[in-house]
Amino acid sequence: MAFGAFASSGPDLSGAAPRRRSYIAIILLAPGVLYLVATFIAPLVSLVLTSFKEPGGDFEVGEYVYAFRWENYLEVFERFGEIFLRTFGYSIIATIIALVVSYPLAYFIGVILRPFPLWQSLVLILVIAPFFISFLLRTLAWKSIFADEGPVVSFLQTVGVLGPEDYLNGTAFTVVFGLTYNFIPFMTLPIYASLERLDLRYVEAGDDLYAGAGARFWRIILPLSLPGVVSGTLLTFIPASGDYINASKDFLGSTNTVMAGNVINDLFFQSFYPISAAVAIVLMIAILIPVIAYVAKSGSEELL
Numbered sequence: 001m002a003f004g005a006f007a008s009s010g011p012d013l014s015g016a017a018p019r020r021r022s023y024i025a026i027i028l029l030a031p032g033v034l035y036l037v038a039t040f041i042a043p044l045v046s047l048v049l050t051s052f053k054e055p056g057g058d059f060e061v062g063e064y065v066y067a068f069r070w071e072n073y074l075e076v077f078e079r080f081g082e083i084f085l086r087t088f089g090y091s092i093i094a095t096i097i098a099l100v101v102s103y104p105l106a107y108f109i110g111v112i113l114r115p116f117p118l119w120q121s122l123v124l125i126l127v128i129a130p131f132f133i134s135f136l137l138r139t140l141a142w143k144s145i146f147a148d149e150g151p152v153v154s155f156l157q158t159v160g161v162l163g164p165e166d167y168l169n170g171t172a173f174t175v176v177f178g179l180t181y182n183f184i185p186f187m188t189l190p191i192y193a194s195l196e197r198l199d200l201r202y203v204e205a206g207d208d209l210y211a212g213a214g215a216r217f218w219r220i221i222l223p224l225s226l227p228g229v230v231s232g233t234l235l236t237f238i239p240a241s242g243d244y245i246n247a248s249k250d251f252l253g254s255t256n257t258v259m260a261g262n263v264i265n266d267l268f269f270q271s272f273y274p275i276s277a278a279v280a281i282v283l284m285i286a287i288l289i290p291v292i293a294y295v296a297k298s299g300s301e302e303l304l
Helices: 002-008 016-051 071-112 117-132 135-145 151-158 172-196 200-208 213-242 260-269 273-298
Strands: none
Touching: 016 273, 071 117, 071 172, 071 213, 071 260, 071 273, 117 172, 135 172, 172 213, 200 213, 213 260, 213 273, 260 273
């Protein structure tokens, strides 16, 4: 009895270890949380506050004061509604084309070349090789290729596809082409990662059950590679929607192909900071809504 009383009178240390582990977890997470706050949360809050500013002080030098001028957003929709539609139109088309091109390429690398590691590595290097060259230089190179006196336009005029006065630079075609070309690696690599992990025994089992090539693709290969497709689509669509290089009149675009990124860039350098910030916020929300719907519809909610 005395021993039981002595044992029960000691300190309860059962919760000490879990508390110690929680403190360690907080310490380990603190740098990442601080980095996230400094590089994402704080700039986002500043952007939102800027989007509601109104002219004040010396407006000639771009001075604004904090206010709640919601009319900035109304002005955005009135002035740039058509540009937003064009932005998403170009981005969706570029994403679809990139998917059509990238999936067979990723399948070739991840499945067909799996027994040949050396060739697989070489083709992967070719896919990521454009990253070794500046984004701007690659886009300028295509501007030269599509120039009026360039080989592509000359050939198309020779075969009668283009007339003597027709051109390619500054059209929707070159902008979509530039978006597709520059973001194809972002589509190819995630799909390749999914296909490279694909257990081919599932495909062999489908063959043993007399499933045709089409059935094996739609019922086995595509569902198992869907996370890569979703990731690649997001990694292509999101940066393409915010791109301002390809559509710029200094590169592959013109005043008729302006995208939302060009509007943000131009307004900022013209010192119209509130309108520029409002366009950025609207663009971010407009991207976020379909992205969440797409991920939820595809059954890959874990990607969120």
